[in-house]
Amino acid sequence: MQQLETISRYKIEKILGRGAVGTVYKAYDPVVNQTVAIKVIHKQLLEQDDSGEQLKRFRNEVLAGRRLKHSNIVSIYEYGEERDIAFIIMEFIEGRQLKDFLDEKFTFDLDTTHKIMQQLLAALGYAHKQGIVHRDIKPANIMVMQNWQIQVADFGIAKIESSSMTQTGMIMGTPNYMSPEQCLGEHIDHRADIFSAGVVLYHLLTGKRPFEGETMMGTLQQVLKVTPINPSKLNQHISPILDRVIARALAKHPNDRFQSAFEFSEALTLAMNEAQSPSKTTQDDATVMMPSMADTVQMASNDVAAIIDRTINTRTAKQAELAKASKKPSKNKWIALISVGLMVFSGAGWYMAQLRNKEESLGNLLTKYRCAALFKETDGDGNIALRGYLQQPDLQDLKNELAQGVGKESIDYHAVQAWNSAFCNVLDVMSPLKAANDKSDLGLTVNSGKEDNRYATDDYLEMNVTAPNYSAYLYVDYFQLNGHVLHMYPTIPEQTVKQEANKALLIGQSGEDKRWQVSPPYGVEMVTVIASSVPLFKQPRNEDELTESYLADLKAAIQSENAMVTAQYLTIETSPQ
Incomplete structure (x- = not known):
């Protein structure tokens, strides 16, 4: 096959990888002076696919990608067809697959594991709200950049609301990371991604996959029937509290898992904080209370103590007693309420001033980016959200500015995407x-x-x-x-x-x-x-x-x-x- 030198206006620089029906290239866009990745599928290879399933997957990736605008999801810029190829122009990621680190037996500490999982779950939570289930979450589809920033890639077999690309009875995914319902070809929803994310978490913590058969059928049987060894049995540095989180994520029935990526994320954060707390009891005779699999994880409450009580309670008897005492009504409750009431009026003025200052600082920040189409929205609670597009180098700069300066994480920028702008x-x-x-x-x-x-x-x-x-x-x-x-x-x-x-x-x-x-x-x-x-x-x-x-x-x-x-x-x- 003749080597491509250009695709549309893009100049091919090198091959990044090859697959069964296509190739991924690194390319340069001279119009906006930007590096991109181009996934190419060759039409002559598609002619051998009577069902047209490969082209459907290719277009499905475009359809899903165009709906997803999130900082932890690889951006899709364009789709086109010319000569004998169809192609997708996408964001170029300077990084490696998470799979590479795991294959090299890299040891992930708890902080790094938590950082990766929080980003993965944020991306999945966003995709699920858009009606999209990835269905193939695995380390090979998670790109790792500097400072352990990650992006989720490859929505080729994603399930999209109202799409008829695949139906019940078809098995799609990667066996080691598939949910039981995927293995059986049953109807799936977003909770299949929760299971796969749980497998990734297990792999990061232990260096091993929870389901590993000698054959594909053997692996599928393990997914369906075997309860994995608790991670704390494989890694002495892992607290049993994390076993409980993973057990729920890997529950065989979807109803027994976390019911959203948000719930998974909140439970994991609580467990990580508890596992790494310098004040937690480390003595062998510490009392550990573990709820049954039938207990429901509730993540709506802002009372962290109550959340730990209901979900992953590993506090000692003394800690439980202190928590119970803290919930007793205070005799000074009414005095406190009156004091709060007197503060409301002056506090409202301070709040409005702070909001104006934040919006003004944000406005000044956004003017520094040349090629940016950004839109600001403020809700009734004063929360500010940004959406729109700007160039890839500016996107990272914006994140840093918001995290360190004007935003301090109070401004939601997850809907801001890098674009391959011709404008x-x-x-x-x-x-x-x-x-x-x-x-x-x-x-x-x-x-x-x-x-x-x-x-x-x-x-x-x-x-x-x-x-x-x-x-x-x-x-x-x-x-x-x-x-x-x-x-x-x-x-x-x-x-x-x-x-x-x-x-x-x-x-x-x-x-x-x-x-x-x-x-x-x-x-x-x-x-x-x-x-x-x-x-x-x-x-x-x-x-x-x-x-x-x-x-x-x-x-x-x-x-x-x-x-x-x-x-x-x-x-x-x-x-x-």
């Missing part, structure tokens, strides 16, 4: 105009007709635009990954009229003469709306033109006209299905 030049023009609109609260908005901003092949784009609170000429543009821009409004000279303040426009709606369909290449694209107090262009423009030439004319028009100009934009995600 840096677009953002150079739009971001200052958007900032002016947002700062002055001018009211210019653009929203997608799709609630989640996701479009599949042949879907029509639908945009809802609200004019600013001043009369303005509006320009709505669709910037595509192929380097072109489609002018969605105005499309005819008669539409180049000044819109009333706050007027609503519906663009691309069903029944209109002019509509725009999604087409390859797939990935993250942009829709922008510009509002100007004067016309920006003297002559009508072609509906479809090169982004580069349009931006040059747009910048010149903005600079030459003595006009009030603001902008707003949104990102949309396109996929093959």
Whole structure:
């Protein structure tokens, strides 16, 4: 097979790995000066697959990846087909598989194990909320970077809500890490991933897999029937409290496991803290209370003592007595409540000031990133969440800034993803105009007709635009990954009229003469709306033109006209299905 030198605009640098039906390459994107990974599947090999299952898996990975925007999940940028190949452009990870460390008999301490598992469970919890079950969690699909940061990869056999890619009766996964229900080809849900994550935890703590038969069928039989040896029997440095966590994660029946990745994460944190506590009793005659397998783990309470009581109670009799005493009502309870009440008024003012300071500091931080499409949301409790895209080096910098400075872990940035952006030049023009609109609260908005901003092949784009609170000429543009821009409004000279303040426009709606369909290449694209107090262009423009030439004319028009100009934009995600 001839060696590829380029795929689309990407320059191939080297082969990272080969599989049965494809190859993964390291490549360079000259447009945004960024390294990417490209997974390629060769169509001639697919022709031998009468069922089309391999291509379904390939597209399934794209479909799942496009829905998942999390710092612990490998980002999918684009999907495309050309010549005799189909390909996925994805985030390049400078790191190694967790499997490599385990194969080398690397010894993981409790802190490192906890850090890896917390990230894995955060990624799974997020995916499960999006209706996606990975189904193949194992060390080979966990990429390890510097400082034990991890990312979950390969959603090729993921189960997606409403997808019919696989049905009950099909066995998919890796036997050593599969749940019993997967082994039997039964219906599965997110709790299958909980089981697999439990196997990973066992492997990290002991250096051994809990289920290891001489043959594949032998391994499946162990998964179904054998209770693994407690990790504390294999590693004397492991506290029995961790045995209890693993036993629940590896329960044969899904109802007996942790019911969510969050529950697993909370129980593991409590157990790790207890296991590593310098004050915990280490004497051989310490009393250990272990609840039965039928007990239910409850993770909703904020009372840590109560949680340990209900789940993984390894406190001594003395500690239990102290905990019980601490729950008795205090005779000064009402005095304390009155004092708290008197503090509420002044405390509310302090809280609002702190929130304003945090938002202002965050706003100043975000302005430093050039190629960023970031959106901030604040809920009624003052919690701030970021979502959107920026370049990979900036993503790590943002995480560090938030962890060490303005955020101190109080700002949720898990929905911020790295992107292979072809739109840096677009953002150079739009971001200052958007900032002016947002700062002055001018009211210019653009929203997608799709609630989640996701479009599949042949879907029509639908945009809802609200004019600013001043009369303005509006320009709505669709910037595509192929380097072109489609002018969605105005499309005819008669539409180049000044819109009333706050007027609503519906663009691309069903029944209109002019509509725009999604087409390859797939990935993250942009829709922008510009509002100007004067016309920006003297002559009508072609509906479809090169982004580069349009931006040059747009910048010149903005600079030459003595006009009030603001902008707003949104990102949309396109996929093959």
